[in-house]
Amino acid sequence: SYVLTQPHSLSVAPGKTARITCGGLNIGSYSVHWYQQKPGQAPVLVIYYDSDRPSGIPERFSGSNSANTATLSISRVEAGDEADYFCQVWDRNSDLPVFGGGTKLTVL
Amino acid sequence: EVQLVESGGGLVQPGRSLRLSCRVSGYSFGDYGVSWFRQAPGKGLEWVAFIRRKADGTTTEHAASVKGRFTISRDDSENTAYLQMNSLKTEDTALYFCSRRVRGAGSYIFDHWGHGTLVTVSS
Numbered sequence: 145s146y147v148l149t150q151p152h153s154l155s156v157a158p159g160k161t162a163r164i165t166c167g168g169l170n171i172g173s174y175s176v177h178w179y180q181q182k183p184g185q186a187p188v189l190v191i192y193y194d195s196d197r198p199s200g201i202p203e204r205f206s207g208s209n210s211a212n213t214a215t216l217s218i219s220r221v222e223a224g225d226e227a228d229y230f231c232q233v234w235d236r237n238s239d240l241p242v243f244g245g246g247t248k249l250t251v252l
Numbered sequence: 253e254v255q256l257v258e259s260g261g262g263l264v265q266p267g268r269s270l271r272l273s274c275r276v277s278g279y280s281f282g283d284y285g286v287s288w289f290r291q292a293p294g295k296g297l298e299w300v301a302f303i304r305r306k307a308d309g310t311t312t313e314h315a316a317s318v319k320g321r322f323t324i325s326r327d328d329s330e331n332t333a334y335l336q337m338n339s340l341k342t343e344d345t346a347l348y349f350c351s352r353r354v355r356g357a358g359s360y361i362f363d364h365w366g367h368g369t370l371v372t373v374s375s
Contacts (some may be wrong), residue, residue, distance in 0.1 A: 162284070174359070175356070175357070175358060177361050177362075179362075181296075181297075182324050185367070186349055186364075186366060186367050186368060187297065187349070187351075187365050188365070189362065189363050191360075192305075192356075192361050193356065193357075193359070198363065201322065204272040205264070208349040221366070230295075230296065230297055234359040234360050235360070236356070236358070239313070240299070240313060241287075241302075241360065241362075243296065243297050243298075243299065244296075245296045246296040246297070
């Protein structure tokens with residue numbers, strides 16, 4: 145089955161840009177979606193179809209996808225961005241969802 | 253406003269059963285698929301099951317870890333999806349979420365989620 149790989153953790157200073165990666169074989173040929181989950185809360189969709197933002201998500205959140213890596217970028221990082229971030233694709237071979245293991249973003 | 257509210261979680265002994273409910277509001281329930289996910293303490297998201305909308309045959313898929321023990325279903329007249337969990341194991345202990353599954357171009361997105369219901373399997 146298709147596998148997505150994310151770094152376990154990432155630490156960023158306030159005001160800087162966080163770049164969270166999601167690796168997968170030829171992931172550039174898939175549509176990648178990103179979810180934010182704060183402790184004890186439900187996941188929230190923050191990016192879909194590689195780079196689209198749902199309404200209500202700040203423009204500081206952006207996404208890209210090419211070759212073997214998709215990236216979620218969060219510019220001007222704030223304390224409130226501290227959360228786990230998961231990438232997701234739809235595996236067309238199994239016709240099932242596949243999630244990355246998640247990246248814990250810590251704001252220093 | 254789209255809302256999904258899970259219920260039915262609790263403490264249950266290994267080998268017993270539990271049925272979770274996911275009641276939705278704010279959209280036409282019958283037009284969308286529904287998925288269940290779970291998250292064990294300190295772990296990542298695990299997809300559990302999904303059920304397609306009636307127009308797609310109301311067919312279901314279950315993760316290998318729960319196949320044969322869990323069954324997803326839906327009642328469009330009640331705007332509710334269910335997860336029947338039988339033969340529960342301690343490793344099924346987790347926070348269970350339901351979400352709306354949205355079809356897109358070549359992919360599916362889980363765009364709205366409930367807050368979850370906690371299932372604890374312990375003797």
